[in-house]
Amino acid sequence: MNRVWSRIKNWLIAMGSPPHFYRWATSSLPWLAGLAVIVFCAGLIWGLGFSPTDYKQGDVYRIIYIHVPSAILAESIYIFMAISGFISMVWRAKIAGMLINSAAPLGAGFTLIALLTGSIWGKTTWGTWWVWDARLTSTLIMFFLYAAIIGLHSSIENKTKGDRAVSILAVLGVVIVPIIKKSVDWWQTLHQPSTFTLTSSPSMSPDMYLPLLVCVLGFYCLFIFMLTNGLRAEIISRERDKSWVKKQFFKY
Amino acid sequence: MTNRDSTLDWFMLVLRRDLTLSFRRSATYITPLIFFLIVVTFFPLALGPSQSLLSSMAAGIIWISALLSSLLAVEGIFSEDFRDGTLDQYFVSSEPVFVLIFAKVLCHWLVCGAPIILASVLSSVFLYLPSGVLFALIISLLLGTLFMSLLGALGAALSLGRSAILSAIIVLPFSIPTLLMGTAIMSAAINQQDYSGFISIMGAMLAIGIPGLCLLTVEAILLNYE
Amino acid sequence: MLDSLQILFIMDGKGPYVWSCLLILIIIITINIIIPVVRLKRIYREGTLEE
Amino acid sequence: MHPLRKQRIYAIVTVLLGAIAALVLVMSALSKNMNLFYSPSELVSSNVAPGSVVRAGGMVASGSIQKSTDSLEVIFLITDFQNSLSVTYNGILPDLFSEDAGVVVKGFLKEDGTFLAQEVLAKHDENYMPPEVAKMLNKIE
Incomplete structure (x- = not known):
């Protein structure tokens, strides 16, 4: 047990070093991309093309295969950023700061997708593009938080300083995530309660639920690929004056 | 620094020093007041002087103006002390710095928040706010401006030496829960419903926010010493 | 074959809503993937020019 | 120390x-209780002042929709299976609005105890199933 733990620890420490991570990322990027494309496309094609239509909403409900995974991912990315922020604040790990920096635009993007697709879905089912309901409003606030984090980081010249400033914001903003998660239960609102719950069985028939699960999985795979992709650029641009970058990246 | 001095003594010392300094300079408490009154005046000019329209929007207008003016006022809270080295003294003292930072924020709230609340009573007449909800307005603004001062201090620390608009953009998204709670109190009061639940939630936000935000502010100030 | 594709595309008149969602998804994801690639390319060009 | x-x-x-x-x-x-969202029972039992804007939600009672022939006015009952509330609305209804479907209405109580809606939104639940399954479920019920 102790042995396993120390191996994990060593692996984590090794991954925390930018050159090591860059080498790992470059070699595994094609694999990550392949996996992401397969699962993502499988889920979307299954969901959009082959799952049965809904008895009440008809085919429009298929937006769920885009909307729900993006919303789940948007919240997960924020939690992920807050955790890296905490790590970067306490242990000053360099890679944690870079992680926040490359995850923030992805989080903002997925929040935007969730908002836009939700708005389209709302237009057809509720009859309005937008309502000021607790779920929607708190998701919009989350988008602003992502924007604040991106804005603050880009305004600070010194990148290590920027990392620490941004981790403060990331940690502060994490309180918004449980509010979004719980808003549907606390305030009875227009937005329907979560389809996904860990505690009870899904209130969705299996041949619609399974493609949704695959979609969520596919979106997570895609996120891992996109994060690795972004992190490579981040590492090279921050360490471009180091000798290992000159050797590996520029090949001299 | 002797061991006899407790942290509370230091807290009072910082509070008294800051209060004296800000009373000596009248701009610190007059500027946010004037800003508040000007912003409030804009609304009847832009929306038209219709009494029913204004009275239905009065609570929101007053809340937004108070939020913006207390946020703008807190902008320079650390810049002077950072320049003349007072902040350095906080860090070399053996006292917990976040307590001293809270003293500064508290002083700021006393000096800027109080005039804004007085002015909001005045502007509630301008905007035809129903007079029965004045108590709710004052209570909600008291709690709300304190939270805004805390948030504004964090923004000021993060953007020390940078543009003021940056600190506003950082802090504004985080201030939305306060705004929502404040306006929820007001709409409950206008509809003659029980609003004590919302006040408890605002209190809870402050209970977490006072130590939490002060600690984060200390982290943010430390950034400027690297 | 063509018929079933057409049914899939139109989706009882709700097709445009669903397909515009897919379009939004693809556009935003593509932008987020391309930005780091472009960034890497630019660094590479600047880096090799310096030497 | x-x-x-x-x-x-x-x-x-x-x-x-x-x-x-x-x-x-x-x-x-x-x-x-601090939400501004009421079920019909809560709206009947609580002392919400007439004229104050609230939101109410429930199911549209079956057979209660009366559409006016010459205007957009609709009158329907929303119910939580204990009490029901008569709602008057003047405007275009959303697609999903139907009998036995959930709705959220925003508006205010009039003096006579009926509700004047300014906005009607169709709420849909978290249940998704193919039409055949829904038909079967209905048969069982």
Whole structure:
């Protein structure tokens, strides 16, 4: 047990070093991309093309295969950023700061997708593009938080300083995530309660639920690929004056 | 620094020093007041002087103006002390710095928040706010401006030496829960419903926010010493 | 074959809503993937020019 | 006491105290009814002042929709299976609006106890199933 733990620890420490991570990322990027494309496309094609239509909403409900995974991912990315922020604040790990920096635009993007697709879905089912309901409003606030984090980081010249400033914001903003998660239960609102719950069985028939699960999985795979992709650029641009970058990246 | 001095003594010392300094300079408490009154005046000019329209929007207008003016006022809270080295003294003292930072924020709230609340009573007449909800307005603004001062201090620390608009953009998204709670109190009061639940939630936000935000502010100030 | 594709595309008149969602998804994801690639390319060009 | 340790202890103690206070306050807030969203029963039993804007939600009672022939006016009953509330609305209804479907209406109570809606939104639930399954479920019921 102790042995396993120390191996994990060593692996984590090794991954925390930018050159090591860059080498790992470059070699595994094609694999990550392949996996992401397969699962993502499988889920979307299954969901959009082959799952049965809904008895009440008809085919429009298929937006769920885009909307729900993006919303789940948007919240997960924020939690992920807050955790890296905490790590970067306490242990000053360099890679944690870079992680926040490359995850923030992805989080903002997925929040935007969730908002836009939700708005389209709302237009057809509720009859309005937008309502000021607790779920929607708190998701919009989350988008602003992502924007604040991106804005603050880009305004600070010194990148290590920027990392620490941004981790403060990331940690502060994490309180918004449980509010979004719980808003549907606390305030009875227009937005329907979560389809996904860990505690009870899904209130969705299996041949619609399974493609949704695959979609969520596919979106997570895609996120891992996109994060690795972004992190490579981040590492090279921050360490471009180091000798290992000159050797590996520029090949001299 | 002797061991006899407790942290509370230091807290009072910082509070008294800051209060004296800000009373000596009248701009610190007059500027946010004037800003508040000007912003409030804009609304009847832009929306038209219709009494029913204004009275239905009065609570929101007053809340937004108070939020913006207390946020703008807190902008320079650390810049002077950072320049003349007072902040350095906080860090070399053996006292917990976040307590001293809270003293500064508290002083700021006393000096800027109080005039804004007085002015909001005045502007509630301008905007035809129903007079029965004045108590709710004052209570909600008291709690709300304190939270805004805390948030504004964090923004000021993060953007020390940078543009003021940056600190506003950082802090504004985080201030939305306060705004929502404040306006929820007001709409409950206008509809003659029980609003004590919302006040408890605002209190809870402050209970977490006072130590939490002060600690984060200390982290943010430390950034400027690297 | 063509018929079933057409049914899939139109989706009882709700097709445009669903397909515009897919379009939004693809556009935003593509932008987020391309930005780091472009960034890497630019660094590479600047880096090799310096030497 | 070592200064650094003193600072740590102060930070931990104040954060803990704050968290406990916040927890107590939130518990006391949750014990109060503080939403502006009512079911028909709550709207009947509570003393909501006529004219104050609230939101109400429930199911559209079956067979209760009366559409006016010469205008967009609709009158329908929303129910939570204990009490029901007569709602008047003048405007275009959303697609999903139908009998036995959930709706959220925003508006105010009139003096006569009926509800004048300014906005009607169709709420859909978290249940998704193919039409055949829905038909079967209906048969079982």
